[in-house]
Amino acid sequence: MTIYDELKARGLIAQMTDEEEIKELINNGKATFYIGFDPTADSLHVGHFMALCLMKRLQMAGNKPIALLGGGTGMIGDPSGRSDMRSMMTVETIDHNIACFKKQMERFIDFSDGKALMVNNADWLLKLNYVELLRDVGACFSVNNMLRAECYKQRMEKGLSFLEFNYMIMQSYDFYALYQNYGCNMQFGGDDQWSNMLGGTDLIRRKLGENAYAMTITLLMNSEGKKMGKTQSGAVWLDPEKTSPYEFYQYWRNVGDEDVLKCLRMLTFLPLEQIDEMDKWEGSQLNEAKNILAYELTKLVHGEEEAEKARNAAKALFVGGGDLEHMPTTNLTDEDLTDGTITVPELMLKCGLVPSKKEARRLVEQGGVEMGGEKITDPNTVIPADKLAGEGLMIKKGKKVFHRAILG
RNA sequence: GGAUGAGUUCCCGAGUGGUUAAAGGGGGCAGACUGUAAAUCUGCUGCGCGAGCUACGGUGGUUCGAAUCCACCCUCAUCCA
Numbered sequence: 056m057t058i059y060d061e062l063k064a065r066g067l068i069a070q071m072t073d074e075e076e077i078k079e080l081i082n083n084g085k086a087t088f089y090i091g092f093d094p095t096a097d098s099l100h101v102g103h104f105m106a107l108c109l110m111k112r113l114q115m116a117g118n119k120p121i122a123l124l125g126g127g128t129g130m131i132g133d134p135s136g137r138s139d140m141r142s143m144m145t146v147e148t149i150d151h152n153i154a155c156f157k158k159q160m161e162r163f164i165d166f167s168d169g170k171a172l173m174v175n176n177a178d179w180l181l182k183l184n185y186v187e188l189l190r191d192v193g194a195c196f197s198v199n200n201m202l203r204a205e206c207y208k209q210r211m212e213k214g215l216s217f218l219e220f221n222y223m224i225m226q227s228y229d230f231y232a233l234y235q236n237y238g239c240n241m242q243f244g245g246d247d248q249w250s251n252m253l254g255g256t257d258l259i260r261r262k263l264g265e266n267a268y269a270m271t272i273t274l275l276m277n278s279e280g281k282k283m284g285k286t287q288s289g290a291v292w293l294d295p296e297k298t299s300p301y302e303f304y305q306y307w308r309n310v311g312d313e314d315v316l317k318c319l320r321m322l323t324f325l326p327l328e329q330i331d332e333m334d335k336w337e338g339s340q341l342n343e344a345k346n347i348l349a350y351e352l353t354k355l356v357h358g359e360e361e362a363e364k365a366r367n368a369a370k371a372l373f374v375g376g377g378d379l380e381h382m383p384t385t386n387l388t389d390e391d392l393t394d395g396t397i398t399v400p401e402l403m404l405k406c407g408l409v410p411s412k413k414e415a416r417r418l419v420e421q422g423g424v425e426m427g428g429e430k431i432t433d434p435n436t437v438i439p440a441d442k443l444a445g446e447g448l449m450i451k452k453g454k455k456v457f458h459r460a461i462l463g
Numbered sequence: 464g465g466a467u468g469a470g471u472u473c474c475c476g477a478g479u480g481g482u483u484a485a486a487g488g489g490g491g492c493a494g495a496c497u498g499u500a501a502a503u504c505u506g507c508u509g510c511g512c513g514a515g516c517u518a519c520g521g522u523g524g525u526u527c528g529a530a531u532c533c534a535c536c537c538u539c540a541u542c543c544a
Contacts, residue, residue: 214539278501305499312500339498373499400512414492417507421493435512453492455499 056327057082058116064327065320067109069246071270072256080241080268084117088241089233091176091226091248092160093125093133094152095144098294099159101275101284102245104356105322107163109243109272110171112324114164120171121239122160124153127180128226134219135206136247141219159293172237176229183228192231195261196224196254204250223254230255234267246271275321278313293356300357301383304365305455307349315344323351372457379449384459387443392462395440399424399431402438406460408452418452425451 059078062068071077080086090106092099099107110120129149132141144152153175164171201207201223207215230252233239242252252269259267275283284291284306291306292298298306310318319330325347333344346366354362364381371379385406391397397405400415403424409415416434418424424431426438427448440462442448447461 212540309499312498315500339500341500342498345498345500369499398512411510412512413510414508416512418493421507423493453494 058112058118061327062109062112066317067105067272067321069271069273070249072253072268073266076266077241077268077270081113081116081118086113086118086241087121087237087239088113088118088243089121089123089230089239090243091123091125091128091229092156094129094149094156095141096290096292097152097155098292098297099156100290100292102282104293105272105275106243106245107160108322108324108355110164113243114171120164121233121237122164122171122173123229123233124156124173124175124177126150126153126175126177128176128222128229129153130177130181131218131222131225133206133222133226133251134210134215135222135251136209138209138213155294174233174237176225176232179232180225180228188228192224192228192258192262195258196227201254206247206250223251226251227254227258230267231258231262234259234263234265239267241268241270243270243272246274273321275318278311283310283314283318295357295361299383300353300361301365301368301381303356304349304353304362304369307352308345308369309455310345310348312341315341315348319344319348319351323348323355325351373455379446379459382457382459384447384461387460387462389440389462392440396437397440397443398434399426399436399438400434402448402460403450403452406450406458408450408456408458423453425449 056064057078059082077086081088090110092103092106110122114120126149129144129152130146132143134141157173160166160173166173201220202211204223206223207220210219226248230239230242242255244252249269249271252271256267256269259265277283286306290298291303295303307318316330316334319325319333320327323330333347336344349369350362350366353365357365367378368381370376372382387397387402387405391405399419400409400412403409403415403418404412409418415424419431419434419436422430422432427442438448443460443462447459450458450460452458
């Protein structure tokens with residue numbers, strides 16, 4: 056199976072400029088392609104992870120990836136897919152985020168011996184001279200066309216600043232620069248990047264009279280049409296400090312029935328035959344598919360050891376047996392106690408299980424809290440220190456949030 | 464630069480001097496049912512044990528009392544230049 060067919064079979068391909076040419080390039084390892092990552096946060100998330108997987112897949116097929124860090128484009132902010140303006144980031148934030156991205160990418164993509172490159176568009180974008188740039192590439196862009204681009208159209212009502220309007224030009228310039236300096240002939244990106252990417256292939260054609268290609272990958276949406284990889288408290292991060300391997304595992308363990316197979320195809324490296332086999336499963340059998348999905352992804356992102364721990368913890372908590380050692384834990388000290396005791400709302404707050412004590416009280420009143428296997432019925436219940444000693448106290452919030460509090 | 468309109472709690476959006484921690488919806492959380500799924504039904508949804516405190520773009524003011532009235536400022540949209 057060719058890499059192109061595989062990508063297609065996994066449902067990863069959304070749009071592309073020239074199917075035949077692209078097939079030819081990537082199937083024969085002739086593509087030098089780039090994917091851009093704007094440093095909008097201090098960790099990569101699931102969307103980035105898909106892009107990294109794609110890089111890896113194409114790299115394994117002999118193509119050369121360039122990871123482009125958006126130190127320059129991050130100064131502007133991509134309006135694509137947003138209904139409001141991004142808040143501007145300071146240079147310090149951008150630099151810090153880039154450093155974080157770098158660390159995470161290196162774990163995932165092999166950058167040794169020039170097998171892949173990592174470059175920062177700050178290196179060329181920041182030194183551009185305004186008038187020079189206008190004369191150089193400004194004439195190649197039609198404002199009429201730009202306004203027709205989906206990413207701007209959506210903003211015509213809410214408003215679009217000139218700053219953001221220029222994002223497409225910056226991204227197009229990136230492709231143009233990479234094409235000239237690194238022989239980069241393809242760009243990949245999320246489907247929301249389509250118009251920005253076309254800007255680049257157009258620019259290369261107009262300026263150099265040459266062809267470059269673009270292909271987008273399907274955005275990972277759940278069956279309700281929402282972007283996956285988001286929780287009510289924000290993104291599912293790849294940084295274990297921001298989203299623990301256990302939480303990460305649980306996120307995937309809890310995807311909807313309709314979404315499991317899609318996720319397996321798009322996100323894991325499991326052979327397609329195996330996934331097709333699982334496609335026949337139905338009903339509660341799908342739970343096994345979810346276990347596999349969660350395990351595979353945790354393994355990819357956090358390594359086998361962490362994946363095992365997360366799986367064991369989940370097993371212990373939901374099924375019984377297994378060890379409880381790796382469940383989410385908060386260590387308390389004597390200072391957290393008052394006269395050797397702590398109230399239930401306070402304890403839950405310290406464990407980060409609730410945003411406020413009020414919320415904890417509400418939960419208790421609604422019968423959503425168990426401690427040490429017993430339902431708490433009175434919010435004023437006081438927990439003595441000895442219950443928190445040793446193995447600690449197991450707290451259950453709702454049906455599937457488990458936490459352990461240990462004193463000392 | 465001119466004219467008009469808007470900024471409300473996580474989001475959308477009602478409210479236009481006290482009875483408003485603020486209708487309604489969405490989202491979220493909890494309970495029931497389940498398969499750690501979906502759908503459905505029920506309850507909750509600013510903080511505080513409480514007295515109470517903090518909130519309606521910002522700052523001042525009028526008033527016994529303001530999200531609601533006044534002044535100035537900021538931000539955004541629409542039309543005109």
